[in-house]
Amino acid sequence: MKPSTNRMLNRIKSIYMYIMERGTVTTQQLVDEFGITPRTIQRDLNVLAYNELVKSPSRGKWTTTKKKVKLTS
16 A cells, blocks of 8 residues: 555544544544645545545534444554
8 A cells, every 4th residue: 555545544544533532523623633734634524424434414514423433553
C-alpha cells in the first residue's frame, strides 16, 4: 500500500473515532482538531458516509451510525 493511502486510512479512522467519542461534531470541529482543510475533511466524511459509518442529521453536523465496526491498527 502506498504511504499516502496508508496515511489517508489512518486519518479517516482517527476521524471516525473522534466522532464516536464525542457523539456529534461539526465539520469545523474536525477541521480544527485535525488541522486539515475543510475539503479534505469533507472527502473523508464522504468515505465514512458511503460506508454507512457516519451520518449528517443536520447540515454541518456529524454522528456515527449503529453499524458495527471492528477497529484494528
